[in-house]
Amino acid sequence: MDFYSFLIQVLNSVQYGLLLFLVASGLTLVFGIMGIINLAHGAFYMVGAYMAFALSSLTGNLFTAILLGIPLSLVFGAFLEWALFSHLYKRDHLEQVLLTYGLILIFEELRSLLVDDEVHGVAIPDVFSASIALNDTLSYPVYRLVISAVCIVLAIGLYFLIQRTRLGMMIRAGSHDRDMVQSLGININLIYRTVFALGVTLAAFAGMLAAPISSVFPGMGGGVLIISFVIVVIGGIGSVWGALFAALLVGFADTFGKVLLPDFAGAIVYVLMAAVLLWRPEGIFKKG
Amino acid sequence: MKKQLQSLKRIGFTVGMTAALAASSLAQAEDKLKVGLMLPATGTFAALGTAITNGFKQYVAESGGKLGGREIEYFVVDDESDPAKATENANKLVKRDHVDVLVGTVHSGVALAMAKVAKESNTLFIVPNAGADELTGPLCSPNIFRTSFTNWQPGYAMGQVAAAKKAKNVVTLTWKYAAGLQSVDGFKEAFEKAGGKVVKEMTLPFPNVEFQAYLTEIASIKPDAVYVFFAGAGATKFVKDYVAAGLNKTIPLYAPGFLTDGTLEAMGDAGQGLLTTLHYADGIKNAKNDAFRLNYAKTYKSQPDVYAVQGYDAAQLLAAGLKAVNGDFSKRAEMVKAMEAAKIDSPRGAFTLSKAHNPVQDFYLRKSEGRDNKVLEISAKALADPARGCKM
Incomplete structure (x- = not known):
């Protein structure tokens, strides 16, 4: 590998890592702060992607689709929390797993009934459809760079929200001691509902952004779910910086694994996870 | 005790009836x-x-x-x-x-x-x-x-096409599972028999669809053509990524027909003009x-x-x-x-x-146009799988 190819692979790693962060950030919030093992996270990602597909074919524009999709996801998330998840906080993890696994099946079936079982494409908005030439054979799609930029903005925004705002303070306090926060006169139920809606929206937003690259297809949530859990576990449950760092780490391991150790490309991410867990069982950025 | 006996009798009766019913439906179906x-x-x-x-x-x-x-x-x-x-x-x-x-x-x-x-x-x-x-x-x-x-067949047909198109060095890429590997083997056999060379065989774990690392590799090797085996959503994403990376301008993409069957609508413009081989076509x-x-x-x-x-x-x-x-x-x-x-x-x-x-059949070279895979020609006439390992 010459130096120039190496640089391009670094770019690939960062770009893939940031995309993974986008998907995993919602999971780390819901898992870390609310203590809910949400297997349906990938299904929310799929819902987002299909929303982008449906709304952009209705409105003819991905931006409009995303602008419509975000409030829809927030409402959808708040509704699910009210109807289902709010009954689970005091329950066993196994019951959470059962509920969220059931949701996967329900969403897949609804998808099959409402849309179909075929693969569909979502067009990249014209503004970003160009590519930048890297050398005489290879160019880089602008849209991928846009996604990376959005992910960076989002990471900073999330950090700011959780560490520097009053709401963030209440969220952090609520994750430590639900009952104490409530006894201080803070409406903890509302806070949890907000966090859950935010988590669902992050997953759906990731699906909407990724749809033009990945296409929309049955079972698309399953693949991102597993890698998201790997990232959350490596990064330290509930830590936004941890998720960002872990996502980049996984991005590098996956990209360079494919190039340097092609025979073990499938295992490399999991070996990385095992190594990190041996070294720091709580994840790299464990919560203080 | 009496009650139990009664219910046992009832069960026995039910079982008997069911058996009789089953037997009569068997007779009808004969x-x-x-x-x-x-x-x-x-x-x-x-x-x-x-x-x-x-x-x-x-x-x-x-x-x-x-x-x-x-x-x-x-x-x-x-x-x-x-x-x-x-x-x-x-x-x-x-x-x-x-x-x-x-x-x-x-x-x-x-x-x-x-x-x-x-x-x-x-x-x-x-x-x-x-x-x-x-x-x-x-x-x-x-x-x-x-x-x-057989997975071997459309691959072999495409190997002949690639050689006829004067490609000398080819890179292959597929998911690491039987269908993909057997397809690449078929391609390689025909292509190398005709004097070409597969310079690198790349695989990625199924059903991983993050292709950027491989596209970068392909760009640095600069082969005359690329042969891939993908289907469904993975095929759609690969073709879109390949085109977005600009590789299609200098390096033609060859594949068995599964790449473009049922995926052309999702591929959009990226899917136009792709050459594939299969035993059926529009x-x-x-x-x-x-x-x-x-x-x-x-x-x-x-x-x-x-x-x-x-x-x-x-x-x-x-x-x-x-x-x-x-x-x-x-x-x-x-x-x-x-x-x-x-x-x-x-x-x-x-x-x-x-x-x-296994069918001894013609293989069509097809070109994607709109949502159709149009026949260009019969590229392999009456192609038979070698049936290696068959003792019959």
């Missing part, structure tokens, strides 16, 4: 030929399972609802494309329903398990899609037939195909695809065997002989079977 359709009805391959079933039933309907004078009774199992449940599912049809013929399936792993069940129970088994080379290779058997293809001109397409569209209100053709031909092949023995299924040896010798008048063009019971 004149019907039992066909077990084990295909995916749910999951990623559901649409393929439906197309195969439609094709099969269309031929039966065209023959007046009978094959070789026998009425057909269907037994259906959804295999979910899950190899872990395959043996159990196949046994439901073979041991519980006692089907005469087992037909299935899409997923190669499931089909391999079905072949084992069929071998052990000596059930007649017709494969209407799964391309695993083994089914008509090491596992070949007098009772196992296939009306689709715009094949023959009377059989015209009639088949018209009938299919009328009955099912949708356009048939290669899977519907394979299902249709599975029924044709079965009919060829049954006709030779006038519907007498007990004359199995004679029936198998007739099936082996049959010339199937398929919508894809007529084909015969190899010694290992």
Whole structure:
């Protein structure tokens, strides 16, 4: 590998890592702060992607689709929390797993009934459809760079929200001691509902952004779910910086694994996870 | 105690009645030929399972609802494309329903398990899609037939095309699973026989679809062409990424037809002008195909695809065997002989079977245009799989 190819692979790693962060950030919030093992996270990602597909074919524009999709996801998330998840906080993890696994099946079936079982494409908005030439054979799609930029903005925004705002303070306090926060006169139920809606929206937003690259297809949530859990576990449950760092780490391991150790490309991410867990069982950025 | 006895009696009575009912329904069904359709009805391959079933039933309907004078009774199992449940599912049809013929399936792993069940129970088994080379290779058997293809076949056909297009160095990329690896082997065999060289064989774990690292590799190797095996959503993403990376401008992409079957709409502009090889295509001109397409569209209100053709031909092949023995299924040896010798008048063009019971068929070079894979030419005439490992 010459130096120039190496640089391009670094770019690939960062770009893939940031995309993974986008998907995993919602999971780390819901898992870390609310203590809910949400297997349906990938299904929310799929819902987002299909929303982008449906709304952009209705409105003819991905931006409009995303602008419509975000409030829809927030409402959808708040509704699910009210109807289902709010009954689970005091329950066993196994019951959470059962509920969220059931949701996967329900969403897949609804998808099959409402849309179909075929693969569909979502067009990249014209503004970003160009590519930048890297050398005489290879160019880089602008849209991928846009996604990376959005992910960076989002990471900073999330950090700011959780560490520097009053709401963030209440969220952090609520994750430590639900009952104490409530006894201080803070409406903890509302806070949890907000966090859950935010988590669902992050997953759906990731699906909407990724749809033009990945296409929309049955079972698309399953693949991102597993890698998201790997990232959350490596990064330290509930830590936004941890998720960002872990996502980049996984991005590098996956990209360079494919190039340097092609025979073990499938295992490399999991070996990385095992190594990190041996070294720091709580994840790299464990919560203080 | 008395109560218990009574309820026991009641159970005994119920069991007896059920057995009697079952026996009488057996007697009724005796004149019907039992066909077990084990295909995916749910999951990623559901649409393929439906197309195969439609094709099969269309031929039966065209023959007046009978094959070789026998009425057909269907037994259906959804295999979910899950190899872990395959043996159990196949046994439901073979041991519980006692089907005469087992037909299935899409997923190669499931089909391999079905072949084992069929071998052990000596059930007649017709494969209407799964391309695993083994089914008509090491596992070949007098009772196992296939009306689709081996993974090797379209790959080999494309190897010849790539060589004819004067490519010298080619890089291959596929998921690391049997279908992809066997397809690449077929390509490599034909391409290197014609003097070309596969300079790098790249694989990625199934069903990973993050291709950027490989595209960067391809750009730095700068081969004359790239051969890939992908299908479904992975195919869509790969082609879009390949085009977005600008590689299509300098390095042509070759693949078996699975890349562009059912994915062209999702690929959009990126999917236009792709060259693929397969045993079926849009715009094949023959009377059989015209009639088949018209009938299919009328009955099912949708356009048939290669899977519907394979299902249709599975029924044709079965009919060829049954006709030779006038519907007498007990004359199995004679029936198998007739099936082996049959010339199937398929919508894809007529084909015969190899010694290992796999179609010896023409392969079309196709170019994607709009939502169609248009025929350019027949690139390989009567191509037979080498059936390595078959001792029959």
